[in-house]
Amino acid sequence: MSTKIKAAIIGPGNIGTDLLMKAMRSDWVEPVWMVGVDPDSPGLARAQEMGLKVTSEGVDGMLPTMREDGVQICFDATSAYVHAENSRKVNEQGALMIDLTPAAIGPYCVPPVNLRQALEAKSMNVNMVTCGGQATIPMVAAVSRVQAVSYGEIVATVSSRSVGPGTRKNIDEFTRTTAGAVERVGGAKQGKAIIVINPAEPPLIMRDTIHCLTEAEPDQAAITESVELMVAEVQKYVPGYRLKNGPVFDGNRVSMFMEVEGLGDFLPKYAGNLDIMTAAGLRTAEMFAEEIIAGRFNPSAA
Amino acid sequence: MDLHGKKVTLHDMCLRDGMHAKRHQISLDEMVAIAKGLDEAGMPLIEVTHGDGLGGASVNYGFPAHSDEEYLKATVGAVKNAKISALLLPGIGTVDHLKMAADLGVTTIRVATHCTEADVSEQHIGMASEMGLDTVGFLMMAHMIEPEQVLEQAKLMESYGANCIYCTDSAGTMLPDDVTARISLLRRELKPETELGFHAHHNLSLGVMNSLVAVEAGANRIDGSVAGLGAGAGNTPLEVLVAVMERMGVDHGIDLYKIMDVAEDIVTPIMDQPIRIDRDALTLGYAGVYSSFLLFAKRAQQKYGVSSRDILVELGRRRTVGGQEDMIEDLALDMAKEQGLL
Numbered sequence: 310m311s312t313k314i315k316a317a318i319i320g321p322g323n324i325g326t327d328l329l330m331k332a333m334r335s336d337w338v339e340p341v342w343m344v345g346v347d348p349d350s351p352g353l354a355r356a357q358e359m360g361l362k363v364t365s366e367g368v369d370g371m372l373p374t375m376r377e378d379g380v381q382i383c384f385d386a387t388s389a390y391v392h393a394e395n396s397r398k399v400n401e402q403g404a405l406m407i408d409l410t411p412a413a414i415g416p417y418c419v420p421p422v423n424l425r426q427a428l429e430a431k432s433m434n435v436n437m438v439t440c441g442g443q444a445t446i447p448m449v450a451a452v453s454r455v456q457a458v459s460y461g462e463i464v465a466t467v468s469s470r471s472v473g474p475g476t477r478k479n480i481d482e483f484t485r486t487t488a489g490a491v492e493r494v495g496g497a498k499q500g501k502a503i504i505v506i507n508p509a510e511p512p513l514i515m516r517d518t519i520h521c522l523t524e525a526e527p528d529q530a531a532i533t534e535s536v537e538l539m540v541a542e543v544q545k546y547v548p549g550y551r552l553k554n555g556p557v558f559d560g561n562r563v564s565m566f567m568e569v570e571g572l573g574d575f576l577p578k579y580a581g582n583l584d585i586m587t588a589a590g591l592r593t594a595e596m597f598a599e600e601i602i603a604g605r606f607n608p609s610a611a
Numbered sequence: 612m613d614l615h616g617k618k619v620t621l622h623d624m625c626l627r628d629g630m631h632a633k634r635h636q637i638s639l640d641e642m643v644a645i646a647k648g649l650d651e652a653g654m655p656l657i658e659v660t661h662g663d664g665l666g667g668a669s670v671n672y673g674f675p676a677h678s679d680e681e682y683l684k685a686t687v688g689a690v691k692n693a694k695i696s697a698l699l700l701p702g703i704g705t706v707d708h709l710k711m712a713a714d715l716g717v718t719t720i721r722v723a724t725h726c727t728e729a730d731v732s733e734q735h736i737g738m739a740s741e742m743g744l745d746t747v748g749f750l751m752m753a754h755m756i757e758p759e760q761v762l763e764q765a766k767l768m769e770s771y772g773a774n775c776i777y778c779t780d781s782a783g784t785m786l787p788d789d790v791t792a793r794i795s796l797l798r799r800e801l802k803p804e805t806e807l808g809f810h811a812h813h814n815l816s817l818g819v820m821n822s823l824v825a826v827e828a829g830a831n832r833i834d835g836s837v838a839g840l841g842a843g844a845g846n847t848p849l850e851v852l853v854a855v856m857e858r859m860g861v862d863h864g865i866d867l868y869k870i871m872d873v874a875e876d877i878v879t880p881i882m883d884q885p886i887r888i889d890r891d892a893l894t895l896g897y898a899g900v901y902s903s904f905l906l907f908a909k910r911a912q913q914k915y916g917v918s919s920r921d922i923l924v925e926l927g928r929r930r931t932v933g934g935q936e937d938m939i940e941d942l943a944l945d946m947a948k949e950q951g952l953l
Contacts, residue, residue, distance in 0.1 A: 554944040
């Protein structure tokens with residue numbers, strides 16, 4: 310392919326670096342900038358070796374040239390605290406922002422569920438919810454597209470090593486944001502999210518349980534089929550997304566037990582929770598890039 | 612063992628940990644009756660929450676008969692001298708729940724994390740401490756790590772503002788020496804003004820003994836439960852502990868006969884099953900498994916025909932932690948498939 314849409318990654322940490330490695334393989338997106346704040350960051354050095362322009366001056370270090378460098382998509386893999394400012398700045402330069410932080414100033418995006426809507430809305434900022442949200446909301450949606458779900462609950466169990474200091478400092482943000490997206494994207498009338506951190510060694514692979522309470526008696530055949538189709542959709546960008554058990558039906562309860570193994574690009578395979586975020590972020594960017602290349606979307610300063 | 616003259620603050624768990632044993636179905640009237648009885652017996656602190664803490668109402672842990680708000684309102688209004696405490700597990704409950712509990716008159720907040728994950732509690736401990744609440748850091752499954760690691764995590768909680776740290780034997784698996792090693796190290800290394808607590812489960816019949824050992828090693832707050840009503844084989848039966856402490860000359864502040872009567876006349880009659888060391892509860896203690904998994908494993912056995920003991924042993928082998936109740940049905944399904952039952 311001759312034309313790819315140029316992209317910048319803000320945040321050269323574990324997530325940003327894993328995203329970079331995935332993006333290097335993309336047919337639609339070409340990473341050209343890595344933005345950090347610490348000149349000694351190993352992530353910046355790695356990106357530079359891979360041929361990207363880098364700055365340790367934060368987004369401000371990229372702003373003067375990002376237009377002429379052709380950057381039209383940015384990923385923010387920093388923190389919720391600085392995201393709004395980063396987003397405003399890059400939007401002003403005509404680049405759309407894909408938010409991997411829990412800031413959630415833009416609409417939530419879970420690719421197999423509502424990416425189409427985000428594309429149609431031509432949003433300049435989309436938020437990738439949380440790792441637990443990416444892993445579970447497709448399953449809630451798989452049930453709610455069959456019949457009304459009065460209550461959706463997700464339990465994400467992640468290895469201690471895969472939970473960074475940002476999440477730990479504000480774990481409430483995870484539960485609140487995920488629960489909100491279980492409702493708004495998953496389609497449950499009421500949402501609840503629980504996260505459990507397990508320090509076992511060797512680290513456990515991310516596992517997720519999804520419980521839906523349906524309003525009427527569940528249509529077992531239709532739900533089972535819908536769930537299997539949705540799993541296949543997620544597997545397109547996260548091959549290690551597996552339905553271990555279920556759907557289990559017990560009265561009006563429908564439960565799915567999942568395991569999410571990562572690709573092991575930069576992050577270890579057990580950290581499926583992080584992998585599904587970077588993969589979903591890239592998937593979203595690729596869909597936008599496709600729209601831009603086809604001339605259906607021209608990101609511009611509002 | 613000489614505990615003569617030691618001052619101990621007892622903390623009753625039957626309206627929180629006991630919720631596990633009652634599948635979170637204790638009625639408001641039962642709560643009020645128990646809280647009043649405990650208050651009259653001189654119990655200084657009574658914990659009232661869903662078994663899995665504030666916000667625990669869920670498919671995963673069980674929906675309670677009433678909301679946290681309803682239980683807290685009813686019990687705060689029922690006691691004269693006792694204080695009501697609430698438990699909060701970050702990842703399940705949030706600071707919004709914490710504020711709600713404080714608004715309703717809860718004066719002690721206990722923030723519980725798995726013993727290696729204290730840094731998820733900064734937000735909650737910080738806020739409780741800023742609000743002037745008696746703020747407790749509660750390190751669960753403390754048998755899974757070495758005393759030095761417990762200390763490291765305890766120091767984090769202390770630095771966030773906890774004025775009391777608990778070493779929690781959630782699996783009821785610690786031997787007396789394990790308790791001594793942890794509590795005495797914490798006592799030596801934490802600030803002298805930081806209080807120390809110990810929470811037992813009676814799965815190996817060591818609840819009373821380990822509590823005494825904890826006091827000897829420097830703990831001054833001890834959890835227990837009237838008639839033992841709690842997860843697994845229950846918590847340290849408080850009326851028994853009080854009788855023993857009475858004989859040892861410990862300053863515990865409880866009226867022995869009154870608490871015996873609460874146990875016998877109010878708490879025992881509401882039990883769904885005897886709280887005793889049955890085969891599964893013993894397995895929890897033997898294999899080091901989170902006590903509230905007990906009834907879930909029994910239900911999985913009923914539903915899928917897999918031995919609950921095998922399920923519990925496997926959960927221990929996989930080093931599951933508190934809150935992983937969803938693992939039980941998943942594992943039972945795996946085992947049932949392997950055994951050709953599904």
